[in-house]
Amino acid sequence: MSAWLGCVADDYTGGTDVAAALRRSGLRTVLLFGTGADIPDCDAVVVALKTRSIPAPEAVAASLAARERLAELGVRRIYFKYCSTFDSTGEGNIGPVADALTDAAGGRLTVVCPASPEHGRTVYQGHLFVGDRLLSESPMRHHPLTPMTDSDLVRVLGAQTPHGVALVAHQTIQRGPDAVRAALEALEARGVRYAVTDAVGDSDLDTVARAAAHLPVITGAAGLARAAGALEGSRWDTSGGDGLPVLPPGPGVVLAGSCSAATLEQVALARERMPAHRLDPGGGDLIGTATSWLEEHLAGGGPVMVYSSAPPEERAPGSAALLERALAAVAARAAQLGARRIVVAGGETSGAVVNALGVTGAVVGGEADRGVPWLLTTGRPPLALLLKSGNFGRPDLLVQAVEAP
Numbered sequence: 001m002s003a004w005l006g007c008v009a010d011d012y013t014g015g016t017d018v019a020a021a022l023r024r025s026g027l028r029t030v031l032l033f034g035t036g037a038d039i040p041d042c043d044a045v046v047v048a049l050k051t052r053s054i055p056a057p058e059a060v061a062a063s064l065a066a067r068e069r070l071a072e073l074g075v076r077r078i079y080f081k082y083c084s085t086f087d088s089t090g091e092g093n094i095g096p097v098a099d100a101l102t103d104a105a106g107g108r109l110t111v112v113c114p115a116s117p118e119h120g121r122t123v124y125q126g127h128l129f130v131g132d133r134l135l136s137e138s139p140m141r142h143h144p145l146t147p148m149t150d151s152d153l154v155r156v157l158g159a160q161t162p163h164g165v166a167l168v169a170h171q172t173i174q175r176g177p178d179a180v181r182a183a184l185e186a187l188e189a190r191g192v193r194y195a196v197t198d199a200v201g202d203s204d205l206d207t208v209a210r211a212a213a214h215l216p217v218i219t220g221a222a223g224l225a226r227a228a229g230a231l232e233g234s235r236w237d238t239s240g241g242d243g244l245p246v247l248p249p250g251p252g253v254v255l256a257g258s259c260s261a262a263t264l265e266q267v268a269l270a271r272e273r274m275p276a277h278r279l280d281p282g283g284g285d286l287i288g289t290a291t292s293w294l295e296e297h298l299a300g301g302g303p304v305m306v307y308s309s310a311p312p313e314e315r316a317p318g319s320a321a322l323l324e325r326a327l328a329a330v331a332a333r334a335a336q337l338g339a340r341r342i343v344v345a346g347g348e349t350s351g352a353v354v355n356a357l358g359v360t361g362a363v364v365g366g367e368a369d370r371g372v373p374w375l376l377t378t379g380r381p382p383l384a385l386l387l388k389s390g391n392f393g394r395p396d397l398l399v400q401a402v403e404a405p
């Protein structure tokens with residue numbers, strides 16, 4: 001067991017995204033859901049948790065348990081992966097979890113960098129942009145669980161931690177790793193715990209990764225993880241193919257619980273291409289109706305889709321947990337009925353589905369789209385899972401994923 005990098009991800013699609021980024025940087029990467037499974041030889045281990053929206057003390061406890069497991073595996077560095085749109089509630093959980101992981105490692109300062117330029121997430125003067133809009137003006141302001149209405153990361157994180165938060169601005173980042181390292185040391189000397197670092201392109205992330213290479217814990221989205229992984233140099237030749245797993249035979253099922261803009265477009269397209277059932281939280285026996293529909297329609301060989309994704313005006317407030325449970329129940333029934341390819345849209349939704357399927361680990365394969373790798377699960381029977389972050393993927397990704405031979 002030789003893993004040197006351990007990653008704690010706060011949701012399941014975030015785990016797949018960061019695992020894909022590490023794999024792309026040349027690291028053999030294993031993804032665990034929870035902390036129980038055995039681990040094959042690898043360079044990086046990602047533990048995907050479902051801690052983004054739960055009460056902060058529970059998120060801290062689960063993250064520390066993941067850290068302990070990674071420490072037992074001998075990893076030298078911890079990467080805390082949160083969303084590139086900094087998804088969090090007023091109480092956290094990014095601040096409390098980052099505090100706990102940094103304290104546990106005996107660290108004094110860490111970097112905070114959710115930029116993922118390849119997905120259009122950039123940080124400038126401490127403000128997070130989604131494409132050409134400030135985060136607070138993007139569709140993220142309508143997120144059902146973690147609406148993001150402030151783009152100022154120093155202010156957002158400052159409200160989630162008792163520790164000092166300060167900015168390392170782009171002017172410093174442009175001067176290179178030594179200048180950034182000096183800025184980090186100056187902040188640490190002032191007692192600052194969190195250095196929010198600007199990054200508008202991949203080279204900025206490379207600079208931040210180099211400057212922070214001495215820190216035991218660093219935090220960010222998949223972009224900084226790619227840069228940190230690449231620092232160790234490529235050990236694994238991924239050029240020999242697309243690395244897509246051989247997809248097991250059997251009908252494919254799409255389960256969509258994300259209400260993010262990209263998912264809504266993907267779901268609209270998928271509805272034109274396959275039988276689709278929309279979950280109606282106001283409509284009686286939600287789970288019974290959905291599983292009966294599945295039984296009837298999967299018998300035709302699939303693919304089929306069950307979804308709750310809806311624009312803000314059509315959502316049912318307070319029904320998030322119920323809808324997650326319903327999609328989880330549909331997933332479990334689909335696997336019993338022989339489905340072996342399961343495509344899920346949404347991080348919280350993926351957490352509920354993966355737990356219901358009893359999946360504890362997966363080997364990370366090639367990407368169906370940027371940040372969306374196929375996973376071949378380690379249990380029996382092996383399943384091909386595609387866990388898609390809400391805002392990722394081209395419009396036909398869901399259709400392609402279940403229709404591909």
Ligand SMILES: Nc1ncnc2c1ncn2[C@@H]1O[C@H](COP(=O)(O)OP(=O)(O)OP(=O)(O)O)[C@@H](O)[C@H]1O
Nearest residue numbers: 144258260308315316320323346347348349389390
């Ligand atoms: N029609 C609906 N009304 C209210 N809540 C909904 C509805 N459909 C889905 N939800 C809830 O919205 C939440 C969406 O979160 P989820 O993490 O699955 O998607 P996402 O945030 O778009 O994805 P990611 O975390 O990967 O960016 C889930 O808890 C889901 O149950």
Ligand SMILES: O=C(O)[C@@H](O)C(=O)CO
Nearest residue numbers: 014017083084221347389
């Ligand atoms: O960073 C992102 O945007 C994604 O990996 C994610 O965390 C979605 O939940």
